[in-house]
Amino acid sequence: MTVSLQIRGGTKVYPGTKALKGVDFDLHLGAVNVLVGENGAGKSTMMKVIAGVEQLTDGQVLIDGQPVQLNGPDDARRYGIGIVFQELNLFPNLTVAENIFMGRECTRAGIDINRGEQRARTRALMARLEQDIHPDTLLGDLRVGQQQIVEIAKSLARDARILILDEPTSALSATEVEILFRVIGDLRRQGVGIVYISHRLEELLRIGDHITVLRDGRITGARSMQGVDLDWIVRAMIGEASKDYAKATDHPFGNEVFRAEDICLSRPGGMAVDHVSLSLRAGEILGVYGLMGAGRSEFLECVIGRHRHATGRLFVEGRPLTARSISGRIAQGIALIPEDRKNDGLVQILSIRENMTLSSLGQVTTAGIHMNLGAERRRVGDFVKRLVVKIASMDNPVSSLSGGNQQKVVIGKALMTRPKVLLMDEPSRGIDIGAKAEVFRTMRDLAAQGLGIVFVTSDLEELMALSDRIIVMSNGRVTGRFERHDATETALVAASAKGHSLREPAA
Amino acid sequence: MSAIASTARPAPQTTQMLLVVLKARTFIALILVFAFFAFAAPNFLSTANMVIMSKHVALNAFLAIGMTFVIISGGIDLSVGSIVGLCGMVAGYLILNGIDIGLGWTMQYNTIEICLIVMVVGIAIGAVNGMLITKLNVAPFIATLGTLYVCRGAAMLFSDGRTFPNLSGNVEYGSDTFRLIGAGTWAGVPITIWMLIAVAVLAAYIAGRTPLGRYIYAVGGNERGAALSGVKVNRIKLFVYMFSGLCAALVGLIISSQLVAAHPATGQSFELNAIAAAVLGGTSMSGGRGRIGGTIVGAFVIGVLSDGLVMMGVSSFWQTVIKGLVIIAAVVVDQAQQKLQARVALQAEAGA
Numbered sequence: 131m132t133v134s135l136q137i138r139g140g141t142k143v144y145p146g147t148k149a150l151k152g153v154d155f156d157l158h159l160g161a162v163n164v165l166v167g168e169n170g171a172g173k174s175t176m177m178k179v180i181a182g183v184e185q186l187t188d189g190q191v192l193i194d195g196q197p198v199q200l201n202g203p204d205d206a207r208r209y210g211i212g213i214v215f216q217e218l219n220l221f222p223n224l225t226v227a228e229n230i231f232m233g234r235e236c237t238r239a240g241i242d243i244n245r246g247e248q249r250a251r252t253r254a255l256m257a258r259l260e261q262d263i264h265p266d267t268l269l270g271d272l273r274v275g276q277q278q279i280v281e282i283a284k285s286l287a288r289d290a291r292i293l294i295l296d297e298p299t300s301a302l303s304a305t306e307v308e309i310l311f312r313v314i315g316d317l318r319r320q321g322v323g324i325v326y327i328s329h330r331l332e333e334l335l336r337i338g339d340h341i342t343v344l345r346d347g348r349i350t351g352a353r354s355m356q357g358v359d360l361d362w363i364v365r366a367m368i369g370e371a372s373k374d375y376a377k378a379t380d381h382p383f384g385n386e387v388f389r390a391e392d393i394c395l396s397r398p399g400g401m402a403v404d405h406v407s408l409s410l411r412a413g414e415i416l417g418v419y420g421l422m423g424a425g426r427s428e429f430l431e432c433v434i435g436r437h438r439h440a441t442g443r444l445f446v447e448g449r450p451l452t453a454r455s456i457s458g459r460i461a462q463g464i465a466l467i468p469e470d471r472k473n474d475g476l477v478q479i480l481s482i483r484e485n486m487t488l489s490s491l492g493q494v495t496t497a498g499i500h501m502n503l504g505a506e507r508r509r510v511g512d513f514v515k516r517l518v519v520k521i522a523s524m525d526n527p528v529s530s531l532s533g534g535n536q537q538k539v540v541i542g543k544a545l546m547t548r549p550k551v552l553l554m555d556e557p558s559r560g561i562d563i564g565a566k567a568e569v570f571r572t573m574r575d576l577a578a579q580g581l582g583i584v585f586v587t588s589d590l591e592e593l594m595a596l597s598d599r600i601i602v603m604s605n606g607r608v609t610g611r612f613e614r615h616d617a618t619e620t621a622l623v624a625a626s627a628k629g630h631s632l633r634e635p636a637a
Numbered sequence: 638m639s640a641i642a643s644t645a646r647p648a649p650q651t652t653q654m655l656l657v658v659l660k661a662r663t664f665i666a667l668i669l670v671f672a673f674f675a676f677a678a679p680n681f682l683s684t685a686n687m688v689i690m691s692k693h694v695a696l697n698a699f700l701a702i703g704m705t706f707v708i709i710s711g712g713i714d715l716s717v718g719s720i721v722g723l724c725g726m727v728a729g730y731l732i733l734n735g736i737d738i739g740l741g742w743t744m745q746y747n748t749i750e751i752c753l754i755v756m757v758v759g760i761a762i763g764a765v766n767g768m769l770i771t772k773l774n775v776a777p778f779i780a781t782l783g784t785l786y787v788c789r790g791a792a793m794l795f796s797d798g799r800t801f802p803n804l805s806g807n808v809e810y811g812s813d814t815f816r817l818i819g820a821g822t823w824a825g826v827p828i829t830i831w832m833l834i835a836v837a838v839l840a841a842y843i844a845g846r847t848p849l850g851r852y853i854y855a856v857g858g859n860e861r862g863a864a865l866s867g868v869k870v871n872r873i874k875l876f877v878y879m880f881s882g883l884c885a886a887l888v889g890l891i892i893s894s895q896l897v898a899a900h901p902a903t904g905q906s907f908e909l910n911a912i913a914a915a916v917l918g919g920t921s922m923s924g925g926r927g928r929i930g931g932t933i934v935g936a937f938v939i940g941v942l943s944d945g946l947v948m949m950g951v952s953s954f955w956q957t958v959i960k961g962l963v964i965i966a967a968v969v970v971d972q973a974q975q976k977l978q979a980r981v982a983l984q985a986e987a988g989a
Contacts, residue, residue, distance in 0.1 A: 436865065457867035466865060474865050477858035479925040488855055489866045491848040501846050522985035530982040543866065 134159045134323055135180065135211075135292060139189035142175050142347075149175040151347040152189065156340075157292060159323040162314060164334040164355075166327075167344035168367060168589050173327050176344070177294050180325070181213040182206030212290030214281045214298055222270030227252040229269050230284045255283040258316075260309050273399060275302040282313070293317065294325040297422065299333060311337055329421055329588065331363055332627055343367055364619050368591050383598075384412030386448065387582040388551040393432050393442035395425075395606075402428040403440070404606035410551065410582040415573065417597030418586045420626050425606035426586040427469050430553045433584075434466040435459045446550055460489055465549035467540050469556045469586070475540040476528050483510045483524040485539055490546040513542040517572060534565020541572065552576065554585040558592060570596055590619050604628045652981055659974040663918055663934045663967070670938060674945035681948055688827060692895070694940030695833045696888050698933050700911035701918075702840045703884030705932040706877040708915055709844075711857040711924030712770065712777035714878060717885040717911060719788035720762050721904030724755045724889025726792045729801030729899030731755075732812050747811030752818075756886045762788060763882020767875035781878075785908070792901035801899040819895030829891050836884065841929040853877060857924030913960070914939055917967045938963070 135157040142150040150172045157163055157180070167173050178184040179191065182200035190197045193209055200206050206213075220229050227248045236244045236251070252265035261279050269277060278298060285293055295314075299307050314324055314337060328334055334341065341358055343351035343366035351366035388410040395403040403425045410416050420426050432440040435456045444451035446463045453459045468474035476485050487494065487506055494505045510524050519538040521531065528539055537557065544552060557573070558566045573596060577583055587593050593600060600617050602610035602625035610625030658665070674681045700717050707714045728751055735745040746754065762784060769780035806812035821828040844850040852873045855863040864870045888907070893899040918935030920927030939960065946956045 434865070455869070456864060457869055460867040468865055473859070474862055477855050477862050477925065479858040480854060484851060484854070488851070488863070488868065491851060495848050499847050499849075501848060501851070503846070526982040526986055527979070530979065530986040532986075535986075547867075 134194055136192040136195075137176070137179065137186075137189065138192065140176070140179060140186050140191070141188040142172075142179065142184060143187045149347055150179075150186075153344070153347070153349050155342060155349065156352070157323050157325060158340055159291070160318055160321045161339035162318055162324045162326050162337050163340045163342065164326045164328070164338035165342050165344065166329075166331070166334060166363060166367060168591070171344040171367075172347040173344055174296060175347075177213060177296055177325065177327065180206065180292070181211060181294060183213075207288065210289065210291030211294070212285030212288055212292065213294040213296070214278070214285060215296050218274075218277055218281055220269050220277060220281060222268070224269060225266050226256075226263055226269055226272070226280055227265035229280055230255065230287050232284075234288070251287065252283070255286055258286070259283060259313055275306045278302060279306070279310075282310070286317075290322065292323045292325070294327075296327045297329065298326075299328060299330065307333075330627060331360055331623060334363070335360070360620060360623070364590070364623075368619075381413055381578050383414050384580055386410070387412040387446065388584075389445040389448075390429075390433060391443040391445075393429060393440060393444075395428055395432050395437050395440045401425075401606045403432055406442075406603070406606075406608055408584075408601055408608070410584060412550075412580045412582055413577050414598045415577050415583045415585065415596055417593045417600045418584060418603060419588070419590070419593050419600060419622055420586075420603035422588070424603040424626065426603050427555050428606075429603070430466060430555050430584070430586060433459075433553060434464055460547050460549075463548075463550035464553065465489070465544035465547050465551070466553045467537075467544050467555060467557055469559065471533070471536055471540060471560070476536060478527065478529040480528065481525045482514075482519075482521055482528050482531070482539055483507065485528045486510050486513060486524075486542045487546060489543050490548075493546070509546065510542075513546060517542050517545075518568060532561075532565070534561035534568070537561055537565070537569060538572075541569070545576070549581065551582045551584065554583060556586055556588065558587070558589065566592075590622060593622070594619070602626050652977065656974070656977055656981060659970065659977065662970055662974070663931055663938060666963075666967075667934055667938050667941065670941050670945065674941065674948070678945055678948040681945060686944075686948075690940060690944045692827060692829055693944060694937050695829050696891065697907070697910045697914055697940060698833055698936035699836060699884045699888045699891075700881075700907055701914035701932045701936045702836060702929060703877075703881030704908070704911040705915045705918070705920050705927050705929060706840070706844075706853055707777075707881050708912070708920050708922060709857045709924060709927045710853045710874055710877045711860065712874065712877065713781065713912070713922075714763075714766065714881045715778065715781040715908050716762065716766060716784040716788060717881060717888075718904040718907035718909075719785045719792070720759055720882055720885035721889045721892065721907055722901055723762070723788040723792040723795075724759050724886040725893040725899040725903050726795040726801065726901055727758050728752075728755050728815075728890055728893045729804055730795055732804045732806055732815060733801055735810075745807070745810040745812070748806070748814040748818075751812060751815065752890055755890055756883055759882040759884075759886025759889070760879045761882070763879035763885075764875065766882070767878035770878070771871040771874050789901075789905075796901060798901060800901075801893075804893060804897050804899065815894055816897060817894070819891050819893075829895075832887065832891070836887070837929060837933055840880075844929050849873070849876065854925055857926075859925075910939060913964050917964060919971060921971075935967075 137153055137155040140150050140153045140155065153176065155176060165173050175184060179186055182203045182205045185201065191200060192198065198209065221232065230252055231248050236247045238244050249265040256263050259279055259282065261276065263272065263276055269280060272280065298310060302310060317324060326337065335358065338355045341353060341355055342349060343363065345367060386409050391407045393403055393406045394401060406429050408416065418426050431437055433444060435454060438454065451459060451462055453462055472478065477488070483506065487510060491501065494502050494509060496502065507524065514521060514524065517538045519535050519542065521535065528536060531539065557569055561569065573583060585596065594617065598614055600612040600614065600622065601608055602622055604626055609628040610622065680686055703717065704714055731746055731751045731754060735743045737743050766781050766784055769775045770777050804815060806815045818828055823831060852863065852868045855868055856870050856873045860870055892903055914936035915927065915932045916922065917938055918928065918931030920932060942960065942963065943956055946959065
């Protein structure tokens, strides 16, 4: 097997964080190169560098031994590099064939699009992928899994020599995964170099030829797949010495503060949240683990009231949660810290102060009309101090802050509503290690003060370090419940793969 | 880090100055335009001219205030010009005919009642806009374009396209005071201007000191984020369109009172002037940003510019061209200010 693409000493610096720290990566042709690591370990950044979307701050990319400059996706495409991103880059308003040939249409004399040929070639591609998708179907009418297939077909149509698949199976059904694996096998035999990124370790073990493990922007393991087992991967991902998120206080738990019974949320073709029940005591931190698309975020959104058609019963301190609207639920003691800070958590154009008080303006308002701006500033100043938010002025736009400080503003906003239950969706996403530790310390302190916390994470280490109890979700269902002391990483991973796994596990 | 900060410190001083100038640009523009016409146009500074000009400006300023809220919330209201026309016709109809309640009886109204009814009509049309946008998910541009046509047509239907003349009212019914809205003065200042001051102060208070105002900015800045923070997004949107409808109704009343007549074509293309004033005053068309004070200054720039050019004898064709250029220039400068402001904030926070 030949090495066709290499990264040597690759370093990538973003404002505020170092995503890659001098990585050396080899991509083998005619093989499946799997890439694992926790969220924020630098996998996606590295792939974006290879695809020309991002450029290295330092270090170089070599193709066939020659240093190359990939200044954009077009450059990468010229070298035969194709990438299927985790977030699909397709046009729902166009047909499948139009999507596949976007930007490189088959034309007569460079002007007139040859629809017939595009259709025929799309049909051939779909036959190769064993998919019964008509070329003239509108992409928006397809299921997400099928859309993923179209995205793969798009790369195939370009005769990619290197194909990067970033979590391609997160939205696929078991049969679609089987087909994808067969296609990957074909491509490998044809000499295509495949990079396969996934959180599903079983999948990696099954199809990988070479494995590379990333942690905090460094490569912590790179070898041939022979002799690799789950334990080795988990060790390389998490490291021998655990980072210090140590449980600072061991306080007794209070009474039950929150209970959810039979929460269901339907989505086209199934259930996003399927009869989820859980209970939470005051001062307890409940970790919810699962793969992407397991229904964890959707569950939290059901609790906060974002989905009007969700069913089930919710109780706060034993009293049923009667409000249907988000504002009503906030008033009854629920607060959510959303996963997507930029689009859901903050109003980027407003100031730090205005963002922080947005959920709790009532507390500084007289007669529902007159805001006391002085009291507002004092409250914000108070929370800025308590949460150690580093800001120059509370009147600067929130978008000028680093990720970690933005997250603290979101936490401040939630805490200002005086919640009894705090829902945190991936609270450490996109923030650096130092800020992470501070966010976790804040979570511990809040729990010690009697707040009940439900937090969703994809990071095993975080989960084990912070949770008093752990719930694992898969395919919208709860597939595992653990006490902290008897949870093992292997058991958690196994539970998170239930209903996804190719061979349904016996347990 | 500290070395960088100390060498970089003098630079922000000049940037800060530049930022202040940029922020006050509309006001500076107003002063320049004013000074220019004071020299170039005879009689420009006479009291009579000031009164006439302020009345012209006031009409646009009312609409622009309502429009500012709508645009800050991320929407647009194209129907205000038509609401002006329709509300004028409603006022005219009530003064001339009253409401026939059958059996040969007719209800007649005094000035205050007429004003209240017309204001309710304006608010109701705004509520229809808001309902279309929030409940039926129609894009604001389309929803208000629809009500633009409907209201204009309705105004025509009122009188078969004719003007309601001679709206001097009737002493017996107490509607003879209707003329005072447009023609009366108090303490030497036209009633219209007092009304504008009242509406402007109210709007500025709402924008700056009430949760409602804060929510309008939040909805325009990030609707999803605002909703997840517990903001009742639909109510906020409903409010801004109703407020805009109210402002348009006031303009309808004022114009029909000033002219002592109501013509169904009144208010055509007023919505564009209102949008121009808001944008000139620094309101962002993508929502989340804008100030009432800025909008009023913007309305004055447009009003002073057109009246001044008329007095100088510049052809109305050139006036239109100049107005367009001023708006484009304002937006270009606004972009520069935003970039600079973002950079200054980033620097400040990087040093924190």
